[in-house]
Amino acid sequence: MTPGSTKVAEPEFDALVVGAGFAGMYMLHRLRKLGMTARVFEAGDGVGGTWFWNRYPGARCDTESVEYSYSFSDEIQQKWEWSERYPTQPEILRYANWVAEQLDLKRDILFSTRVNAAHFDEASSQWTVTTSDGSTTRCRFLIMATGCLSTANLPDIPGVETFAGSRFHTGNWPHEPFSFEGQVVGIIGTGSSAIQSIPIVASQAKHLYIFQRTANYSVPAHNGPLEPERLDEIKTNYHDYRHRARHSRRGYFEDTNPVSAHQVSEDERRREFERRWQFGGLGFIASYNDLLSDEAANEHAAEFVRNRIREIVEDPETAEKLVPYSYPIGTKRLCIDSGYYETFNQPNVTLIDARDEPIVEVTERGIRTSETEYNVDSLILATGFDAMTGTLKRIDIRGRNGLELRSYWEDGPVSYLGLGVSGFPNMFTITGPGSPSVLSNMMVSIEQHVEWIADCLEYLQANSIETIEPDAEAEAEWTRHVIEVADGMLFSKGNSWWKGANIEGKPTVFMPYAGGVGRYRSICDDVAANSYSGFDLSKAPASASSTS
Ligand code: NAP
Numbered sequence: 001m002t003p004g005s006t007k008v009a010e011p012e013f014d015a016l017v018v019g020a021g022f023a024g025m026y027m028l029h030r031l032r033k034l035g036m037t038a039r040v041f042e043a044g045d046g047v048g049g050t051w052f053w054n055r056y057p058g059a060r061c062d063t064e065s066v067e068y069s070y071s072f073s074d075e076i077q078q079k080w081e082w083s084e085r086y087p088t089q090p091e092i093l094r095y096a097n098w099v100a101e102q103l104d105l106k107r108d109i110l111f112s113t114r115v116n117a118a119h120f121d122e123a124s125s126q127w128t129v130t131t132s133d134g135s136t137t138r139c140r141f142l143i144m145a146t147g148c149l150s151t152a153n154l155p156d157i158p159g160v161e162t163f164a165g166s167r168f169h170t171g172n173w174p175h176e177p178f179s180f181e182g183q184v185v186g187i188i189g190t191g192s193s194a195i196q197s198i199p200i201v202a203s204q205a206k207h208l209y210i211f212q213r214t215a216n217y218s219v220p221a222h223n224g225p226l227e228p229e230r231l232d233e234i235k236t237n238y239h240d241y242r243h244r245a246r247h248s249r250r251g252y253f254e255d256t257n258p259v260s261a262h263q264v265s266e267d268e269r270r271r272e273f274e275r276r277w278q279f280g281g282l283g284f285i286a287s288y289n290d291l292l293s294d295e296a297a298n299e300h301a302a303e304f305v306r307n308r309i310r311e312i313v314e315d316p317e318t319a320e321k322l323v324p325y326s327y328p329i330g331t332k333r334l335c336i337d338s339g340y341y342e343t344f345n346q347p348n349v350t351l352i353d354a355r356d357e358p359i360v361e362v363t364e365r366g367i368r369t370s371e372t373e374y375n376v377d378s379l380i381l382a383t384g385f386d387a388m389t390g391t392l393k394r395i396d397i398r399g400r401n402g403l404e405l406r407s408y409w410e411d412g413p414v415s416y417l418g419l420g421v422s423g424f425p426n427m428f429t430i431t432g433p434g435s436p437s438v439l440s441n442m443m444v445s446i447e448q449h450v451e452w453i454a455d456c457l458e459y460l461q462a463n464s465i466e467t468i469e470p471d472a473e474a475e476a477e478w479t480r481h482v483i484e485v486a487d488g489m490l491f492s493k494g495n496s497w498w499k500g501a502n503i504e505g506k507p508t509v510f511m512p513y514a515g516g517v518g519r520y521r522s523i524c525d526d527v528a529a530n531s532y533s534g535f536d537l538s539k540a541p542a543s544a545s546s547t548s
Pocket of ligand 1: 333502
């Protein structure tokens with residue numbers, strides 16, 4: 001159909017948003033403020049995204065509650081009362097639902113509706129989105145708020161489907177309460193999700209077998225109730241704290257220490273690591289500004305953690321298995337725990353080093369390794385996610401000329417700023433690959449992307465622009481830059497999900513932008529200030545202009 005020759009059907013919505021996690025919720029709010037018609041499709045039957053699905057025992061945010069929360073509305077940040085330093089999954093979910101009520105979001109969210117396909121039609125410059133109920137909806141703008149860790153990774157262990165007991169994946173936990181009381185339980189994986197759940201499962205189970213393939217570095221959370229005085233102080237100074245976070249490296253109130261680990265004496269370094277260990281949390285990796293770029297500096301921090309593990313774990317053989325050696329600290333996501341290493345001092349807990357004793361298969365009764373079979377009543381797969389690209393590639397997304405996103409990304413994701421993909425006009429990705437996203441406080445990155453996209457849409461409306469998409473050269477340049485920044489750091493030394501190394505056959509490409517959220521924000525702001533440089537903008541032919 002040639003624009004202008006036949007009447008183009010109006011789109012049903014100006015914008016469709018995929019996902020009702022924190023990104024999708026805020027996006028909907030901003031779209032409404034622009035006066036745009038919008039609908040959100042959400043696969044789950046409630047809001048909250050990752051916090052809707054990840055209900056495993058001990059699930060809790062590794063970022064402090066006062067930082068892992070919306071900052072766009074002072075009313076919201078002043079009204080909500082966090083109860084603990086690190087919020088539990090149920091508290092975050094209550095918060096998400098409360099915000100949805102405050103902003104009356106749910107009336108525009110279609111729950112239990114999975115997006116299966118989204119095809120761009122060049123004649124009308126509209127997207128047609130097909131959902132799991134078989135229906136199709138047309139829109140001008142397609143905004144993917146699908147999250148970075150939303151497709152659970154079922155490990156390719158032979159027989160995993162045949163287990164006859166109760167099987168769980170941490171990323172897709174049942175909504176009904178479940179107790180492991182009196183059970184023999186096996187857990188595969190020792191990443192963040194496992195490290196949070198193991199102490200709780202061990203407190204219930206008759207026996208817990210933990211299958212560890214790679215020992216991880218974990219720092220204590222030192223969680224506790226949020227003191228009212230601290231909450232008051234933060235609320236009084238929220239504006240300054242949030243400003244600092246937005247312009248920092250990692251999106252937190254406290255920025256990375258600007259000093260090199262080599263600039264200080266051994267004593268001083270130890271004191272700083274000790275101070276951060278005692279304080280707890282992800283800030284440990286920000287002790288010095290070169291921990292992620294200088295191997296010798298990194299080794300100081302790694303060795304500090306190794307020694308703490310040896311101090312906590314009583315059995316020296318178990319302690320040595322738990323001590324991570326195979327990669328520099330922080331080149332896989334640092335874990336935060338509440339009593340993880342202490343759990344190995346319990347008589348009902350056994351650590352199996354799957355490097356020495358590889359898992360051969362899952363049987364009906366349990367897990368068979370090269371040495372023996374461990375019979376278990378329940379099996380927990382804490383085996384992570386097909387991160388950042390997995391969810392997007394599972395949707396049949398087709399741009400210009402039927403270009404499929406999954407084939408365009410066959411060798412790894414290419415994206416301009418993690419916000420858009422060349423050949424996919426009017427499609428935006430919130431915290432997409434190529435943006436700081438998972439290397440930062442997600443809330444800070446989500447808000448920055450939503451606000452950038454909302455400003456962009458306003459600009460398009462004001463200037464009667466029909467389509468926007470990244471220029472292929474700008475996209476290639478940015479993708480190269482993302483890899484170059486990561487290559488200048490130590491990230492190549494860790495087999496992380498950040499670079500897809502956890503998924504068999506996935507291209508090994510470092511996906512998030514490691515240049516820091518403050519720097520990234522100013523790059524995005526400059527792009528916008530320069531009339532969206534690096535994007536191709538096209539005006540609607542006068543006769544075919546429909547909604548803008
Ligand atoms: P993960 O970090 O990818 O850990 C998966 C674990 O499963 C690893 O120990 C991995 O071993 C193991 N594994 C995978 N396939 C296996 C196989 N076939 N055989 C044996 N072991 C296997 O996943 P996650 O723990 O779910 O965490 C993912 C991310 O989610 C975190 O890094 C974090 O960003 C986020 N998260 C955040 C929070 C929070 O803020 N509260 C909590 C949980 C998770 P290898 O290391 O050898 O691959």
